[in-house]
Amino acid sequence: MKRFATIVTLAALVLLAVFLLYPLALVLDASIRIDGTGGLTLGNYAAIVKSRYYLGSIGNSLFCAALATAFACAIGIPLAFCLARINIPGRALLLTLASLPLVLPSFVSAYALLLLFGHAGVVTTALRGIGIPIGSIYGVPGIVIVFTLTLYPYVVMPVLAGFQAVDASMEEAARNLGGSRPYVIRTVLLPIVMPAILAGGLLVFIEALENFGVPAVLAEDRPFLAVDIFKLFAGESDANPAAAGALSVLLIACTAIALLVQRHYLGKRRFSTSARSAPAKLPLTPGLRLVATIVSWGIVITSLLPFAAVLMISVLRFRGPVLTWEFGLGNYATLLSGSYRPLLNTLTLASIAAAATMLIGAPIGYVVARHRSRLSGLLDFVGMVPFAVSGTILAIGLIIAFNSGPLILTGGWLILVIAYVVRKLPFAIRSSSAIVHQLDPSLEEASINLGVSPSKTFTTLTVPLMASGLVGGLVLVWITAASELSATIVLYTSGWVTTTVVMYHAIEGTGAGLAAAAAAVLILVTAIPLLLINRRINKQESTVI
Numbered sequence: 001m002k003r004f005a006t007i008v009t010l011a012a013l014v015l016l017a018v019f020l021l022y023p024l025a026l027v028l029d030a031s032i033r034i035d036g037t038g039g040l041t042l043g044n045y046a047a048i049v050k051s052r053y054y055l056g057s058i059g060n061s062l063f064c065a066a067l068a069t070a071f072a073c074a075i076g077i078p079l080a081f082c083l084a085r086i087n088i089p090g091r092a093l094l095l096t097l098a099s100l101p102l103v104l105p106s107f108v109s110a111y112a113l114l115l116l117f118g119h120a121g122v123v124t125t126a127l128r129g130i131g132i133p134i135g136s137i138y139g140v141p142g143i144v145i146v147f148t149l150t151l152y153p154y155v156v157m158p159v160l161a162g163f164q165a166v167d168a169s170m171e172e173a174a175r176n177l178g179g180s181r182p183y184v185i186r187t188v189l190l191p192i193v194m195p196a197i198l199a200g201g202l203l204v205f206i207e208a209l210e211n212f213g214v215p216a217v218l219a220e221d222r223p224f225l226a227v228d229i230f231k232l233f234a235g236e237s238d239a240n241p242a243a244a245g246a247l248s249v250l251l252i253a254c255t256a257i258a259l260l261v262q263r264h265y266l267g268k269r270r271f272s273t274s275a276r277s278a279p280a281k282l283p284l285t286p287g288l289r290l291v292a293t294i295v296s297w298g299i300v301i302t303s304l305l306p307f308a309a310v311l312m313i314s315v316l317r318f319r320g321p322v323l324t325w326e327f328g329l330g331n332y333a334t335l336l337s338g339s340y341r342p343l344l345n346t347l348t349l350a351s352i353a354a355a356a357t358m359l360i361g362a363p364i365g366y367v368v369a370r371h372r373s374r375l376s377g378l379l380d381f382v383g384m385v386p387f388a389v390s391g392t393i394l395a396i397g398l399i400i401a402f403n404s405g406p407l408i409l410t411g412g413w414l415i416l417v418i419a420y421v422v423r424k425l426p427f428a429i430r431s432s433s434a435i436v437h438q439l440d441p442s443l444e445e446a447s448i449n450l451g452v453s454p455s456k457t458f459t460t461l462t463v464p465l466m467a468s469g470l471v472g473g474l475v476l477v478w479i480t481a482a483s484e485l486s487a488t489i490v491l492y493t494s495g496w497v498t499t500t501v502v503m504y505h506a507i508e509g510t511g512a513g514l515a516a517a518a519a520a521v522l523i524l525v526t527a528i529p530l531l532l533i534n535r536r537i538n539k540q541e542s543t544v545i
Contacts, residue, residue: 004454005371008363009379015360016382020422023397024252024389030400031245044246054243057223058250061215064140064224065208068147072204073197075148075299076155081185082296083156084163087281089293094300100527101303102153105483105500107213108519110146111507112306113137114217115313115516122313122325138220146218147208149303154207155200162196163189168279181282198262203387206255210390212486213500217507225251226392230490233396241400248393255388307523314520318513331513335521343521346482346499349413353420354478358470360421361428366462368429369436380429387426391486395419398491411493419487424477431473435466479526 034041048054082088083095101109116123117137127134135141166189174184190197215224225247232244284292317326368380386394398419402409409415439462447457463470485500492501499522506515 002371004458005367005373005376008367009371009375012360012364012367012379013375013382016379016385016422016425019398019418020386020389020394021382023394023401026400027245027248027393027397029245030241031249033242033245035242037241044242045250047243048246048250053223054228054247057225057228057247058254060140060219060222061209061225061251062254064143064147064215065205067140067144068151068208069201069205071144071148072152072155073201076152076200077159077190077197079152079296079299080156080159081163081189082292084160085279085282086284086289086292088296090297094296097304098156098300099153100307101150105213105485105503105519105522106146106150106211107217107485107500107504107507108310108483108523109150109306110142110214110217111503111515111519112309112313113142113146114507115512116306116309117142138218139222142218143214146214146306147204147211149306151204151207152299152303154203155197158196158200159193162193164279166192166279171279198265202258202262205258206388209254210251210392210486212390212392212489213504216504226390226486229390229396230392233392234490241396244396248390248396251390251393252388259388310516310519310523314513314516316513331517334514335517342497342499342502342518343525345413345496346522347525349416349420349496349498350478350482353417353424353481354474356417357421357424357428357477357481358432358474361425361473362432362463362466362470363458364425365429365432365434366436366458366466369433370441383429384426386423389423391419391423391484391488392490394422395487395490410491413496416488416491416496419491420481420484423484423487424481427477427480428473431476432466432470435470436462439465475529479529482526483522 030037031044032040032042034043079098083091083098088094114137115121117134118124119136121137124134137145170188170192171184174188175181179187210226212226212230215222215227219227229244229247229251232240232247314331315327315329317324317328317330364379364383367376368383398415399410402415409418443465444457444462447461448454452460483500485504488498488501489504492498499518503515503518503522506512506518
């Protein structure tokens with residue numbers, strides 16, 4: 001079995017070195033070269049430090065990410081507590097709906113907000129018609145709102161698990177010593193679940209910092225890092241690969257610093273408890289239970305409103321750029337009268353990427369969970385790196401690496417699949433390793449002792465036992481790949497346009513109705529598999545996420 005683990009580890013490290021570390025190294029190299037390819041220089045970084053525009057870009061990105069993290073924690077922690085400790089009506093459905101914003105494209109929410117509260121938005125126009133002025137949704141307010149409503153599930157899921165793992169005897173001891181319930185929650189429960197809070201907050205911060213689609217829709221004239229990196233590389237404003245590389249390195253540095261701060265904080269404290277079962281639900285009065293129910297459902301329903309708005313807007317008529325209250329299917333007719341190719345490309349690329357990601361991620365998750373060594377520890381660390389790397393930066397690195405030389409991948413579908421696989425690999429590794437931790441290793445030992453080879457034991461015994469987790473991970477990877485934009489907008493070619501690219505260009509142009517119809521189709525296509533799989537998994541008191 002050790003040989004099998006070594007082979008899997010080395011093969012995975014080679015793949016990650018070629019398609020992750022090598023492209024990132026080239027981005028770093030370009031950032032310290034004159035014009036991206038000349039002699040060594042630190043002038044690119046000096047130019048950024050001296051530029052008020054780029055400092056503003058960095059400041060705006062960090063400010064919005066920090067605000068979104070704070071607000072996501074502010075609504076995610078109470079919701080997680082209510083789900084874990086209060087008997088909320090419709091808890092299983094609520095948990096499923098709460099996970100939806102995480103797997104649907106965030107720039108769809110931004111676009112819905114734009115149609116409702118933009119300069120010529122439906123709500124804006126209606127309110128102005130009755131004499132009620134409304135402020136601009138563009139810039140920081142709109143971006144933070146969208147980030148908060150789409151990313152708060154990153155806080156809910158780990159904190160919910162944290163509250164369910166708290167040792168009830170500690171809470172009872174604090175109550176017996178005279179502590180009030182709010183005091184016990186503040187001084188006992190919250191410190192214990194702090195690792196889960198920090199983990200969720202870190203995910204929100206990184207996702208908000210590297211997000212391309214939301215600032216592209218709502219930033220208006222404000223500069224943001226992910227958008228500026230794309231423009232500098234794609235040459236929409238001033239093609240400058242060296243500056244794009246320098247900004248990319250700064251973006252990676254910001255996420256790395258956030259990760260190190262979190263690890264430093266957790267490394268100096270102990271949070272373990274000895275809970276053997278989930279704590280009992282709190283005995284609340286009917287009034288308090290009603291308040292908790294309203295708050296919980298209110299948060300989830302509010303977060304889904306942008307998507308409901310997109311579905312509604314998709315069946316309204318547009319007169320030029322102005323939305324009217326006349327119903328019709330003209331937007332869908334326009335969408336369907338065009339080429340089916342973008343939707344077919346989306347489904348094809350997402351399916352191939354999901355299958356490849358699980359095919360690579362499952363053995364890695366198994367090795368990371370079963371075989372602890374320095375090599376597997378290195379694989380575990382490198383395998384998590386894609387989560388801290390922006391899709392735009394990874395795409396730029398892949399283009400630099402494979403646009404020439406012995407292996408040319410640009411211009412085709414394979415480079416899109418590689419980008420999706422690398423970006424989604426952490427999901428596959430974590431979902432696979434979580435299932436392996438729950439399997440008794442004596443089953444595999446018995447199989448090997450009976451003469452079955454380790455590789456055959458893995459494929460014929462372990463993989464079937466991991467099936468439920470692998471299916472959940474497969475669906476999650478498929479959905480997130482289908483709604484991906486950050487890497488796609490850099491890597492796509494005319495033959496491999498996806499639905500998200502169609503939506504992005506429609507939003508950028510005058511095809512608002514077409515974008516709404518495409519968004520509605522994408523929402524339905526991505527939501528149905530999630531609802532089906534969560535319906536099955538909810539029976540086991542869990543979710544895909």
